[in-house]
Amino acid sequence: MLSIQIDEQEVKHILLEKLEEKIKEIDTELVFWDSKELMRRTCMSWNTIQKEFFFDPRFPKFKVGGKWYFPAQETKSFLLEWLKERR
Template structure:
C-alpha cells in the first residue's frame, strides 16, 4: 500500500506564487497605458515626463478626446532606449 502526504502550507505557497506570476503577466499585457499608468510605471510625475521625453518625436502617443494614450509595448521599448541614452 502506498501513502502520500502533502504539505498543505507548501502547496498553498506555490499556488500564491503562481497566481502572483500570472497577475504580473496580465499586468504587462495591457494594450495601452493612460497618463496615470505611464506615471506609475516610470515613477515620474507628469511634469517630469513632459520635461524629459514627452515631446521627443520618437515617443509614441495618441490623444483621444482630451486623454493621452500610449501603446504599451512601443512605450516600453522607447523608455528603455531613452534611459540607455542617459548613461
C-alpha cells in the first residue's frame, strides 16, 4: 500500500510563486499601451488622465495616426513617480 502526504501550505506557497511569475511575464509582454489600456491600468477616465498628467512634458506618449500609444515600461515609471509626487 502507498501513502502520500501533502503539505498544503507548501503547495499554496509554490502555487503563489508560479502565479506571480506568470503575471510578471504577461505584464512585460506588452511593449506599449493604447488609451484604453492606460485607462484600465490607472483606473482613471480619459478626462481625468488628461486633467492630471497627460500634458506633463515628462509623460511619454506618441501619436500614430489618430491614436495615442504609451511605452509600457516608461509609462509605468512615470506613473509611479507622478503618484509619489502627489503625497
